[in-house]
Amino acid sequence: MKYLVTWKSLPVPPQMAKAALTMLKATKQYIENMKKEGFIDVIYSLAEGRGGVAIGEAKSGDDLLRKLMENPYAPFLEYSLTLLADQNIAMEFSARQLRMLVGE
Numbered sequence: 518m519k520y521l522v523t524w525k526s527l528p529v530p531p532q533m534a535k536a537a538l539t540m541l542k543a544t545k546q547y548i549e550n551m552k553k554e555g556f557i558d559v560i561y562s563l564a565e566g567r568g569g570v571a572i573g574e575a576k577s578g579d580d581l582l583r584k585l586m587e588n589p590y591a592p593f594l595e596y597s598l599t600l601l602a603d604q605n606i607a608m609e610f611s612a613r614q615l616r617m618l619v620g621e
Contacts, residue, residue: 543589
């Protein structure tokens with residue numbers, strides 16, 4: 518199953534900055550591993566600098582949750598997840614509904 522994953526960076530308390538920096542550095546390797554495993558298809562940071570987006574593959578929502586929580590920097594991220602579907606299937610359903618509206 519394909520998912521769109523978006524995230525926002527949460528504020529880091531000043532007393533945790535050193536630990537957060539270490540966690541952020543470890544996240545670089547985590548991302549590379551997720552790409553190699555095929556979990557991440559594409560990943561981008563938002564130009565605003567406060568988050569990012571990725572498209573990934575997971576067997577289930579539980580699998581996705583596990584993968585995201587393995588991110589060393591996860592305590593400082595707020596995730597939003599959207600299940601993706603094939604565009605052609607969506608177009609077929611839209612066309613079917615429109616044909617019904619016009620009486621075909």
